Amino acid sequence: MAELAYREALNQALAEEMERDPRVFLMGEEVARYDGAYKVSKGLLDKFGSARVVDAPISELGFGGLGVGAAMGGLRPVIEMMTWNFAILAMDQIVNSAAKLRHMSGGQLRCPIVFRGPNGAGGRLSSQHSQALEANYAHFPGLKVIAPGTPADAKGLLKSAIRDDNPVIFMEGELLYGVKGEVPEGEHLVPIGKADLKREGSDVTLITWSRMLTAVVLPAAELLAAEGINAEVLDLRTIKPFDAEAVAASVAKTNRVVIVEEGWGYAGFGAHIADFISRECFDDLDAPVTRVHGLDVNMAYAENLERLILPSAARVVEAVHQVLYR
């Protein structure tokens, strides 16, 4: 296995899928000659030419919708949003077109498209550039939502997303692009909708996804281990459809749950998981489900305030103490 950065793993997935299927093309701001704002598309223009790696004008609604139309017309577009904050401008086409085409046409049309780009805080970028928006998209029927936390999952899930016949929201971690990890070579596919047990444990289940996995939850598990608390870490990887079976199995094992997400708590995706556990795993619970999430405020620029707003390993440890009544 090769050690690759998250961005390199994504690049490999794109190159392999474009090699495999001429219908796949990449469009977005700065993706071609600039090699991508985060260098995810590095070298792809030279390899595939200007009709398959397309520099779009700064018109998220326009090229987002153009991508949806191309998918209706039999292609498999990958639309890069420079960040998910900017994709808010394309929300109409993602929600009112992509997510509803199959339905409105009574099954005549399908919309195999991937919208991808960085999500979550990037570090000292203030409020317009530091939003974790997966809950927004998870809300809409017709969309799949993916948020991988490791390079291997990033590659395997992007390949699966490109091959899926539905519109897929693929959320990369803005602070994950440089993170390295082992990535299987060649045909590495990770199925959509399957969680991954990133750490086995017996005392408490920590459920998370995307950047929180490596930045907060795994370090928290180490801190807890030093205290003699054995935490299980379940990485959902896919937000929608989420792996209900894996969640239930882990709760049955540990009987205590802390959900960790970067986004806001109010109507956040963790609330949906907590709802599922309270209804489906009630008899397995020894403590109320607890959540650690971004504080419900707009992100500040100041270093100390930003740190306080985002979830931290210390807050996770505190929440675990709570569910263990320690």
Add this chain to the structure above:
Amino acid sequence: MASTESMLTMYRKMLLARRFEEKAGQAYGLKKIQGFCHLYIGQEAVVVGVNEALRESDWVMTGYRDHVHPLVRGADAGMLMAELYGRDTGYSKGKGGSMHFFDIEHGFYGGYGIVGGQIPLAAGLAFASKYRNEDRVTVCSFGDAAANQGAMHETFNMAVKWKLPVLYIVENNRYGMGTDIARVSSVPEIHKRAPGWAMRGEAVDGMDVLTVYEKAKELIEWIRAGNGPVLLEANTYRFRGHSMSDAATYRTKDEVELEKQRDPILKLRQVLLEKKAASEAQLDAIDEEEKALIEKALAFADASPLPPDSDIWTHTTVEEGEPDEKPRERVLGAKDVKWPAHPTDFKVTWDLEPRSKPDPEAKKGAKS
């Protein structure tokens, strides 16, 4: 100049459209059709004139005033009416209704309920055609008010830059719902905005089907030759309100009466009679045939079952291996349904943004 046969076809199709919409309006009054329902009455020359200039393999899409676009392309009137009635035999199995007609078999890619939402989608359809080196043209209609959406600006910029084969038609009926387009537009003659995108823009009398046909034919040929998109403004008028719930009090009776004298169907009838292409009796017979066809459509819709309750769970996502629904095959057992078969193995030859090879000397210079 349109042939006599073609003129008679257009006459028949305008009547088909008119009679369909009149009956839809009546059925709405009887509460057989509910929700929002926007009729095309008065504007028939636009959709029929353009359709006559298209090939079967071309694609069409529009906004929510979408009943007659698929109808004149050959969609089954009964199944369209059944969709309005919310029945299982409708094109979308009662999931779409008035604003979301789709008939992929006849190249009709949908009715869209978000004003201007179809504008970028049509560019995408055209992008797919050009990407596969096909000579298809996509036609996208929208209303005058949609021209004030940002989506139009964003799309036209890309469509011109990438020379996408798409004909954009502004069906300018002068009112965005109840607002006179001139009240909210700095340039209400929408085709005059085209030069701002280095785009070809033209206007046509949208109440004269022969003029629309000639202009559309010329523009579609120009687009098919690879010259890029065109914005055609068809100046037209709707004889009814914006939707069934609109009494249209923002227009004077005199204005509406004056416009009704320009009725595109009466106008073509006059031409056909003057040219002695058909007799009064022959033209009346065409009308009777279309009326009978719509009566059958109403009876079909009336007799159709509601979709099964279990249908709420279908068509939200595509399951692996799930085929597409082919409505005429499903409902009528038709064996002749042609479905778009997009190639999965082809070579992309389009160089969207050609550039000269980088100068090795310049690169050396940059390093030092």
